[in-house]
Amino acid sequence: MRFHRLLLDSVAAVAALFSAALPLATEAASPATAGTSVAQRRAQVPGVYRYRVGDFQVTALSDGTVPQDLHVLLQGESPAEIDKMLHHAFLSNPVEASITAFLIDTGRRLILVDTGAGGLFGPGYGGKLLGSLKLAGYEPEQIDDILLTxxxxxxxxxxxxxxxxxxxxxxxxxGRGDLDFFLNPANQGGVNGYDKKYFEEAVKTVGPYVKAGKVHAFSRETWLFPGIKAIPTPGHTPGHGFYRVESRGESITFIGDIVHVAAVQFPKTAITIVYDVRPSDAAAQRESQFAAAASDRALVAAPHLPYPGIGHIRAEERGYTFVPVDYRDRHEP
Structure with missing residues (x-):
């Protein structure tokens, strides 16, 4: 099965569903209905949300959102049960997934956590990071380091x-495990049903930085910079990693793709997604990391939780829930 195409196929299906409604909007705006008030569709502005962690400023940068057909993508539970959990969360399939990158300004370095999809999902799906970055007041040339989860x-x-x-x-x-897996020439045709597009696009995106000598790999817990630690958390991919940021007694941990769908994978951590390279390991990692974060009352940030994706994980009688941070929009000295 070509897992990589599943998201694009589900996006296409959802887009076709939405486009079917367009004639209604066109008819409503036609001369025959002149004088009828019609609400105009307007695009969102770039997403920028700043959050202070000690002396560091963390900025959530939206790369946009994509619709996901969870009946196709999730594994380990029936579509009926998934729909039940979505209904409980006031959602329905397909569910919109955020794509969020995070900028860390330490005062000495500008560090980007992940880079979004760029143009690889096609027009309208992702690709908004640079606009968000510019709105936040930065240019790509200013970025010193990129931490890929x-x-x-x-x-x-x-x-x-x-x-x-x-x-x-x-x-x-x-993580070294991802470089060895995705950039290995022997894997470029795909591995054990894991689609070759993953490997081709890894070469396309990370390859130029490898050629320029601008890639640093880690294979164990490593302090990359003062206050910033890389923590291997393999499962979703062989080299998947967290990044923990600490400053003046405060911290935030960027947890990558430990979770994709909050309404489903917080209450039932065993539910996996087709993007997982090792589904059983991904599920086990999710359960252990959720338990640790809940016990420590740790602040976390995840790219696919609803933007800005910053909050806490709370243990429940069964499973967990995600509690977003309070929204702030005021001047602070």
């Missing part, structure tokens, strides 16, 4: 544009 299209796609490095001065940090 893992090498998947929606995390590494924004590294390049037309084959060129988008962040020419940045060093990419990523």
């Amino acid at each position: 893992h090498i998947h299209t929606d995390h590494s796609g924004g590294l390049v544009s037309e084959g060129n490095r988008v962040f020419p001065n940045a060093t990419v940090h990523v």
Whole structure:
């Protein structure tokens, strides 16, 4: 099964469903209905949300959202039960997934956690990171380092544009397991049913940084910079990693794709997704990491939780829930 195509196929199906409603909007705006008030569709503005962690400023940067057909993508539970959990969360299939990158300004370095999808999902699906970055007041050339939670299209796609490095001065940090898996020439045809597109796009996005000598791999817990630690959490991919940021007694941990669908995978951590390289390991990692975060009352950030994806994990009688941070929009000295 070509797992990589499932998301694009589900996006196409959802787009076709939405487009079927367009004639109604056109009819409503036609001369025959002149004088009828019609609400105009307007695009969202780029997403920027700043959050302070000690002396560091963390900025959530939206790369956009994509619809996901969870009946196709999720494994380990029936569509009927998935729909039941979605209904409980006031959602219905397909569910919109955020794609969020995070910028860490330490005062000395500008560090980007993941880069979104770039143009690899096609027009209208992702690809908004640079607009969000500019709105936040930064240019790609200013980025010193990029921390990839893992090498998947929606995390590494924004590294390049037309084959060129988008962040020419940045060093990419990523788990050794992902480099060895996705950039291995022997794996370029796909591995055990895991679609070859994953490997082709890894070469396309991370490859130019490898050639430029701008990739640093880690294989164990490593302090990359003062206050920033890389923590291997394999399962979703062989080199999947967390990044823990600490400053003045405060912390935030970027948890990557430990979770894709909050309404489903928080209450039932055993439910996996077709993107998992090792589903059983991914489920076990999710349960252990959720338990640890809930026990520590740790602040976490995840790219596919509803934007800005920053909050806490709370243990329930069965499973867990995600509690977003309070929204703030005021001047703070």
